[in-house]
Amino acid sequence: MPRAIVTREPTTSSARWRSAFAPGEVIQRVRPKEFAGWLPNPHRGTTTFQRFNGDPLNPGLTWSDKDGPTVFKRFAGNLTNPDYPDTTISYCRWVWAALEPEKGRFRWAMIDGALAAARARGQTLQVRLQPYASDSGLPPWFWDLGGRPDRALEHSGDDVERSRWEPDHNHASYLRHWGALIAAFGRRYDGHPLIESVDIAYAGNFGECGGNASAATSRALVERYRRSLRTTRLISMLGTHGCRYGARFPDLGWRHDCFGDMSAYGHGVVPEGLAWNSMYEDIPRGIQSGRVADTWKTAPVVFETCWTVGYWEQKGWDVDYILAQGLKWHASVFMPKSSFIPERWRDRIDAFDRRLGYRHVLRQLTLPLEAKPGSRVAFWLWLENVGVAPLYRDYALALRLRQGRTSTVLPLDLDLRTVLPGDAMLTGSFVFPRALRRGEVEVHIGIVDRRTHEPVAELAIEPRGPDRWHPLTRIDVL
Template sequence: WGTLEPERGRIDTALLDKELAAARQAGQKLAFRIMCCSTYRRQPYHPDWLEKIGGRVVTTRYGADPLPLEVPDLDDPVVLEAHLDFIRRLGKRYDGHPDISHIDLGSVGWWGEWHMSQSSSLKMPTLETQRRIVDTYLESFRKTPLLMLIGGGEMLAYAVEHGCGWRADCLGDMGGFSRSWCHMRKGYPGWLIEAGALDAWKHAPVAFETCWDMRKWVDEGWSLRYIFNYALAVHASAINNKSAPLPEGEHVRAEVERFLRRLGYRFVLEEASYPAVVASGDSLEVAMRWRNVGSAPCYRPYRVAFRLRPSSRQNATFVHATKITVDDWMPGEVEVFTESFLENPPDLPPGPPAECRAEVPLPADLPAGSYTLDISIVDNTIKPVVQLGIEGRLPDGWYPLGTVRIAR
């Protein structure tokens, strides 16, 4: 919070805009979370102006560290109103930003993770305060997906009920903290079932952060196939491995690549048919069968588009974006958290076929001749934004289907 609002009422948009530009340049999207409570004594997360306006900042200790930490009291009316105002202004500026993938619904607890574990004296804010914070995020970010932290308890259920996805720490923990308890078998199932969050993936993303990183998994002898199949089965869209290198091992890279090929949505065009000849001014009809072989839907209404690329350079290229959107092309499903699932999560099957038919209206003055018909999935700027699970991708993101002759 303090980094993004160094002065009361002024968001450091230059900082966030720089990160968004870097993500765009790398062909990625940015996800972030707001944090208020830091466990680092010399790096507090709240603004230094908070006490100057009468906000209550309290001290506590974290774990065995004897040194005091300063954290804001979100139950204090001055602190709460200042933070809610910050969220509203952040949403006014960045809601729906095309370079933002999702935002963690953070703010509360250590690192914005909705718990105060190992605090010597502080408890979580009241449920009333928690609800006000969740409601403000929901009101401020109506276009950008919000992900609630899995440790949010009642607020996880509340946020999911209002359209949020969820995010979980410690993917891969198969017993690193206890011989009798682990996140994968004892933590996630209970939390998600209790919150009614098993189907949240159908309308908002699921994201994971690894426990330690993948090197720890391999060192402990935990099965990569088990962990990855588990994440795919609960329909994860994103994973944060903390920028750590991959573990050493003969089969590690193959397992990771297998996982990444299915993480999130992955669209395969299985079949496409269209007439060999069509007249200018008529419609080119294309019948298609698509399949989502990934683990999650696409949460943006990207559209199927076609391009006619003339053999003669003297003729212009014609592009048409259809009304066919990809956000309802669903992945396959398996029953999760049964005894057999927790023993050995199965491979996620591919999704059902998505059959559709497009009519591409051709201009009446389209010159006769031979054209290459290309296909892609585009955003509102008619820019290809999805790498399909098929071969033939051109440098500009389009995929050639074949040739068609335009007659006059």
Template sequence: MKKTVTVYPVIVDRLISNPGIGFTAAPGLMNELDDVYDNRGVKQAKYKFTKDSKTYNHPDCKVFFCSARWKDVEVAKGVYRWEVLEEKLDYAKSLGCTAVVRCSPYALSEDDDIPQWFRKDYPDEPEFPFWRIDPGTTPYVEYWADFIRAFAERFDGHPVISSVDMTIVGAWGEGGGTEFLEPEQIRRITDAYLDGFKLTPLQALLHDPISIKIITDRKAKVGFRVDCLGDMGGFHGEKWSHMTDFYPQNIQNFQMGDAWKTAPVLFEACWHMNDWYLQGWDIDYIIEESLKWHISSFNNKGTIVPEPWKENIERWLKKMGYRFELRKFTYDAEAKAGGELRVEGLWANVGVAPVYNRYPLVVRLAGNDHTYTLPSTEDIRGWLPDQDILWAETFTLPAEIREGEYRLEIGIETGVKEVGNVKLAIEGYRDGYYPMGNIAVKGG
């Protein structure tokens, strides 16, 4: 019987930043700053979440929001300047972030109109407040679906993109007026996303039951995003709010309660977190509700976290998205070149959501001036929260591996050097991997 080594890694409770989850990055609060101001222009005392944080008054992040306008990318019908989006993805990568991407058809200002070549043929604008072009009397649906198909063809599976927003119509692509489209019009646009993006996760705006039903009828793996987290009565006082009325009802009414199991749930702040604080809203209630809805990422709009809420936000971040603990790891103490190596790991996901990108779990043997990487067949996207996860696998060592002693390491690779590998909630992180112990490799 083979001799084995069993390791019980030390679990850590500190903040860790990982791709695709947590707060979105706040570049305006990074690096050395003389002063920090809140969203209302009031100077605040500077603080950091951790000693080595790069960001003031805001947690460090490994996810960035990238937005691109249709008019800036499709400069003539069927002619695309994808470098507009590539440059933004490169910037996200330079920050060490993956990116949530939204291509939107237009916004409200004249500078954010539909493409000029489209406007030239259809100069009239509708009276509807969130439309710049009428999708019922123009080729908007056809043109926008064509754009989405081209977008997917170019960027599906892009290693920096953690997920893509499904935008249908309305200013900033936020869905204003979706309910006034014909179902077939909505379907043409959503099909363009669902047929085109097979690798990159998608999320739809939780806006109206018609578009969501069209998506769920496809039985597609689509999450959702909403743009007013934190609203505890800012529109209608105690009569109605997003937190107590819209979200808890419509996540269920739209049959999206289990969407988080296969695709991300993203939230954006209503106004700013500082406004919540000044209104005296209950931050713990907001946090607990979002965790119940299995939040992966929160767009804080690059503004400060009120310092009295620092500990509340730390607790939030430790649960937001995925957080992997390796509780026990067992492996063969020795193996032969060309022979088998057996490993077993007992894992727990103590976050509230899985990881949605196909990041490979790997075993590495490092030593003798050589490193050998053994990719696992395990799909960690199936590691749901609140379950014991047993990973057991047998690897075949390369026949050419040199005899000697190696350091056995494990890691979850993103494939993007600037982003780095996924961090586990255990001690021992070393250049992207976690050493488990030594293994003797003998000649085959």
């Protein structure tokens, strides 16, 4: 068991707590009330897009995939997102030309500014470096230094125009120069505590579909990301060669950028309602062909809306079906483009958000009513994850014993990364701190950083303390 950390806090007092127990009782059972509301927990839930908590939403049904933030306003103290779920994650993308306007000259100030803005707004930052966005984004110097267009497009009729701005991703120049950008980014930012994840958006328009990159090229580019970002979480793009290759690495998550697409219009070619779309074909086929059906057990699944939720409503798509599928596929993160959530769907989106990722409920904790300092205290704990995925960070579930101004934090022997949806039970014991004086000691529970023992997330139980610790009960100190 990790070494306990002792801290000093303000003194508290209470009325006698044990009067409800008969004289012969030695065991107490703690059954907290489940909390049904939103929790400001990290690494899960809805994200903002190209902006941060408190920023205005995109107008109407609009958004920009390519225009990542470059100017950062001073934070005014307002974290609310009207017509949008509360969030602890921001998601930002920048095209290559914005990041490296001249060969070897990187505009890291944009990334630094975004990280500072995220910190001020209580968010971490998901990042995508994207090669290009439609007909813009590739730096002009790329062509000057030997970049070659995708020649196959020149002979494909309607795609001749694309051949003027879409590169051949298999050419050595692309691998060399794009790979150099990823390596430089990794040298500066790998392991940064505020970077939630980085997309393996190695090729294609917006970095989404892999362009014309072959399986061999895709493997080489994925390995460039893995070598450059050894600590930071990486997220593959579902349906690409790179995602299929990355499926062998349990720490690589995946994302799909057209979640919610129910367009199935026949256009006189197939029966109405039976055309190809993302929700019935692209996502489930991608999960199957990419061999990522079980990835959620060890790495996060991320969904970005196809268009916006407002557009779904406009088209009359079945939002209940869409959201149920997202939960069935074990999503941890949802990115609806910082676009308004229709009022009549807000409750359903909020309920969906609350189940994303992990959500831990303490069902019962059994402890003795009294103990002597230095003795071993036995306990039994029942924790339920009512979310749809585990917590992927190595945080610890811990008890805090507080008496007067003295606190001792005791991490428990339970790896939260292994707590999948459902029950986790733990029988264990800990040494009752020798420094405790005769009287009472308060017992709290929390999710803490293993190194600092500071709380980092909340359980879905009441009461909720202002310091993220949940008060549970007391034990008499003999």
